[in-house]
Amino acid sequence: MDAAEFRRRGKEMVDYIADYMETIERRQVYPDVQPGYLRPLIPEEAPEAPETYEDVVKDIERVIMPGVTHWHSPYFYAYFPTANSYPAMLADMLSGAIGCIGFSWAASPACTELETVMLDWLGKMLKLPQEFIAGTSGKGGGVLQGTASEATLVALLAARSRKVKQIRSEEPDLSEAQVISRLVAYASDQAHSSVERAGLIGGMRMRKIPTDEKFAVRGEALRRAIEEDKAAGLIPFYFCATLGTTPSCAFDRITELGPVCNAEKLWMHIDAAYAGSSFICPEFRPLLDGVEFADSFNFNPHKWLLVNFDCSTMWVKKRSDIIGAFKMDPLYLKHDHQESGLVTDYRHWQIPLGRRFRSLKMWFVFRLYGVRGLQAYIRQHVKLAKEFEGLVRKDGRFEISADVVLGLVCFRLKGSNDVNETLLKRINAARRIHLVPCQLAGRFVLRFAVCARTTESRHVQQAWQHIAELASEVLQ
Numbered sequence: 001m002d003a004a005e006f007r008r009r010g011k012e013m014v015d016y017i018a019d020y021m022e023t024i025e026r027r028q029v030y031p032d033v034q035p036g037y038l039r040p041l042i043p044e045e046a047p048e049a050p051e052t053y054e055d056v057v058k059d060i061e062r063v064i065m066p067g068v069t070h071w072h073s074p075y076f077y078a079y080f081p082t083a084n085s086y087p088a089m090l091a092d093m094l095s096g097a098i099g100c101i102g103f104s105w106a107a108s109p110a111c112t113e114l115e116t117v118m119l120d121w122l123g124k125m126l127k128l129p130q131e132f133i134a135g136t137s138g139k140g141g142g143v144l145q146g147t148a149s150e151a152t153l154v155a156l157l158a159a160r161s162r163k164v165k166q167i168r169s170e171e172p173d174l175s176e177a178q179v180i181s182r183l184v185a186y187a188s189d190q191a192h193s194s195v196e197r198a199g200l201i202g203g204m205r206m207r208k209i210p211t212d213e214k215f216a217v218r219g220e221a222l223r224r225a226i227e228e229d230k231a232a233g234l235i236p237f238y239f240c241a242t243l244g245t246t247p248s249c250a251f252d253r254i255t256e257l258g259p260v261c262n263a264e265k266l267w268m269h270i271d272a273a274y275a276g277s278s279f280i281c282p283e284f285r286p287l288l289d290g291v292e293f294a295d296s297f298n299f300n301p302h303k304w305l306l307v308n309f310d311c312s313t314m315w316v317k318k319r320s321d322i323i324g325a326f327k328m329d330p331l332y333l334k335h336d337h338q339e340s341g342l343v344t345d346y347r348h349w350q351i352p353l354g355r356r357f358r359s360l361k362m363w364f365v366f367r368l369y370g371v372r373g374l375q376a377y378i379r380q381h382v383k384l385a386k387e388f389e390g391l392v393r394k395d396g397r398f399e400i401s402a403d404v405v406l407g408l409v410c411f412r413l414k415g416s417n418d419v420n421e422t423l424l425k426r427i428n429a430a431r432r433i434h435l436v437p438c439q440l441a442g443r444f445v446l447r448f449a450v451c452a453r454t455t456e457s458r459h460v461q462q463a464w465q466h467i468a469e470l471a472s473e474v475l476q
């Protein structure tokens with residue numbers, strides 16, 4: 001493909017994408033295919049001779065689309081949203097074209113510097129404490145990770161390294177292995193599976209803290225676990241708080257937990273993967289109160305802030321904590337500029353070496369929506385969730401299973417888990433909308449998450465009518 005053809009095909013692709021987005025609600029939100037559907041549709045081997053562009057394009061509708069779950073359909077209410085906007089898609093095209101690998105400042109200064117400034121912009125939108133803002137001379141600052149899972153793991157490993165240093169400076173006779181074998185980390189029993197997984201990958205003991213009737217971890221519960229573990233000779237070193245849990249969007253009480261972590265010298269990491277985007281609205285910012293106690297904070301603009309996957313923003317108060325844990329400096333990666341407020345080598349802040357130019361997406365989205373546009377978007381989704389909650393509450397057969405704070409509604413038929421499982425099976429088998437369940441206090445619960453950018457009241461109303469009709473069938 002030469003530049004002339006690229007120009008033509010590029011414009012055609014943009015048209016295809018715009019058509020896809022504009023007509024997405026006519027597509028069935030969840031595919032009908034069975035496992036293994038794709039292999040027979042394409043050859044067993046890659047082609048020896050080049051094919052034509054037309055050959056490839058006509059296979060999009062034949063091979064790919066029948067097996068796509070349309071996450072951006074306004075009938076998609078499963079999981080949590082994943083972001084999608086035209087400005088982000090355009091920026092990603094440019095990122096693909098520049099195609100740099102920004103592991104150090106020198107490897108592509110714009111890639112590093114735009115990222116630092118975008119993390120400052122976003123940190124200021126969230127009114128993060130000043131220590132998290134890099135500025136030109138700050139000790140803290142932000143970094144883009146691919147996912148919240150990586151942020152949780154990076155924080156855990158940095159916490160481990162900091163605790164080992166601290167203990168060995170107090171008790172020089174202890175070996176690193178002896179300290180590590182006694183470390184214990186904590187998270188809510190409602191934390192995302194990636195938190196437990198960070199413990200597995202990091203080889204760290206991880207203890208789940210029981211939650212209260214609102215599915216939130218309280219300060220007292222963490223304090224009790226720490227006391228027990230210290231009495232048993234363990235060394236508590238890390239607590240991962242969740243703001244906006246995946247099952248029910250519950251909020252750990254970080255104003256209580258933060259002082260406990262600080263007093264006990266635990267690293268407090270905050271995982272606000274979904275809810276974090278809402279903190280740009282003054283009315284939701286109180287949910288983040290207590291962040292001043294945290295060592296690191298993370299959320300996913302790629303969930304709810306219109307920046308397409310992958311874009312997970314992480315801030316630390318002390319960049320030296322992270323760099324201290326991961327720094328490696330072979331000669332081929334060295335350059336003349338020392339790490340400072342102005343020069344960041346982001347490879348020390350993450351697990352891989354290579355990194356894409358992801359901050360372009362943030363820059364485009366923030367400028368083309370403006371803070372006001374982003375706030376309006378968040379508010380619209382919350383409003384739709386409240387509308388759905390109202391519909392559920394008006395139907396005496398149903399109950400709401402957790403406080404509706406943002407864009408997620410947890411609900412169920414009053415009655416057995418079996419009847420709710422049957423209802424969910426019917427909903428997903430009908431393929432008109434898509435939902436996933438969760439378990440709350442032993443109960444099978446349906447989750448209705450407002451996801452697509454283009455969801456409107458009429459979609460929510462239709463979804464509810466459909467659910468109510470299927471419920472009548474199930475209850476008969």
Ligand SMILES: *Cc1c(COP(=O)(O)O)cnc(C)c1O
Pocket residue numbers: 080146147148149150192194242244245246271272273274300312
């Ligand atoms: C979605 C979610 C995650 C996982 O996010 P990834 O970026 O896919 O790793 C982690 N924690 C919470 C609370 C989530 O909702």
